[in-house]
Amino acid sequence: MDVCYDLHSHSTASDGTLAPATLLEQARAAGVDVLALTDHDTLAGVAEAQAAAQAVGLSLIPGVEISVSWRHMTLHVLGLNISPDHQPLLDGLAGLQDYRVWRAEEIARKLEKNGITGALKGAQKHCRGGILSRTHFAHFLVEAGRAASVRDVFRHYLVRGKPGFVGGQWASMEDALGWIRDAGGLPVIAHPARYGLTRSKLNRLVSEFQAAGGVGIEVVSGSHSRDETLHMAAVARTNDLFASCGSDYHGPEKPWVELGRLRGLPDGCTPIWQADGWPLAA
Numbered sequence: 001m002d003v004c005y006d007l008h009s010h011s012t013a014s015d016g017t018l019a020p021a022t023l024l025e026q027a028r029a030a031g032v033d034v035l036a037l038t039d040h041d042t043l044a045g046v047a048e049a050q051a052a053a054q055a056v057g058l059s060l061i062p063g064v065e066i067s068v069s070w071r072h073m074t075l076h077v078l079g080l081n082i083s084p085d086h087q088p089l090l091d092g093l094a095g096l097q098d099y100r101v102w103r104a105e106e107i108a109r110k111l112e113k114n115g116i117t118g119a120l121k122g123a124q125k126h127c128r129g130g131i132l133s134r135t136h137f138a139h140f141l142v143e144a145g146r147a148a149s150v151r152d153v154f155r156h157y158l159v160r161g162k163p164g165f166v167g168g169q170w171a172s173m174e175d176a177l178g179w180i181r182d183a184g185g186l187p188v189i190a191h192p193a194r195y196g197l198t199r200s201k202l203n204r205l206v207s208e209f210q211a212a213g214g215v216g217i218e219v220v221s222g223s224h225s226r227d228e229t230l231h232m233a234a235v236a237r238t239n240d241l242f243a244s245c246g247s248d249y250h251g252p253e254k255p256w257v258e259l260g261r262l263r264g265l266p267d268g269c270t271p272i273w274q275a276d277g278w279p280l281a282a
């Protein structure tokens with residue numbers, strides 16, 4: 001039988017709503033054989049996920065989704081199969097976590113100027129000790145009756161030009177890929193169709209990503225349409241990038257994204273699990 005891979009998921013260590021152990025149980029129940037935990041800018045969930053993976057009989061790929069600033073945009077780069085106790089990676093992520101704390105205070109200050117009080121405490125309540133994300137502010141704003149849905153919050157509050165937007169500096173491409181590679185991981189561009197890139201800008205991204213040591217691209221994603229998947233499969237083939245697939249699962253609150261329910265990789269793609277450095281027999 002085919003092995004079921006889901007190589008992009010979140011837990012309460014970042015902006016997912018399931019604890020790592022619960023996430024692993026759900027993944028197993030959904031028929032996933034190999035799951036990557038890829039929380040935003042943190043490895044805090046990996047140890048619990050590893051223990052749970054053993055308990056439920058599933059292979060866990062320790063991972064991370066690093067926020068990267070590239071040409072005035074924010075991109076997400078997955079590091080798959082990183083060593084979770086590699087100090088330079090942990091130090092790099094600690095810098096991003098500090099930036100998140102500062103940004104959260106700024107977001108709350110801006111919202112307060114717009115008459116919305118208590119946002120920092122409110123976001124922290126939803127975050128439950130993990131790293132603070134805009135998602136947590138979104139849950140607070142919905143709860144406070146300021147928007148009908150998380151999607152609406154992103155439309156009206158937390159993006160450029162809106163009252164709760166705070167710009168800033170994430171990791172550089174070189175730093176993020178350096179940390180991932182030093183930690184033994186495989187760098188993969190996450191959900192490449194979500195950045196609104198023109199064809200030429202996507203080409204530039206791929207070439208700078210490869211020059212910095214990047215090896216993979218997420219072809220199948222919970223946030224890609226069928227056409228986007230086919231487009232990214234062509235990008236992978238043309239540029240000799242390994243193809244990855246992941247749901248980008250954040251929890252049952254987004255029922256349209258399910259663990260392990262992914263399209264197969266289109267023909268001609270070389271899966272990331274055939275790359276040198278992949279930990280399991282493919």
Ligand code: AMP
Binds near residue numbers: 015132133
């Ligand atoms: P942050 O990394 O804190 O800036 O937050 C980014 C996270 O917000 C992403 O990982 C998504 O989970 C979530 N997000 C971004 N845009 C949207 C959107 N339009 N609707 C729902 N969630 C979003």
Ligand code: MN
Binds near residue numbers: 010015040135250
């Ligand atoms: Mn997220």
Ligand code: MN
Binds near residue numbers: 065076190191
């Ligand atoms: Mn992402």
Ligand code: MN
Binds near residue numbers: 008010248
């Ligand atoms: Mn993600």
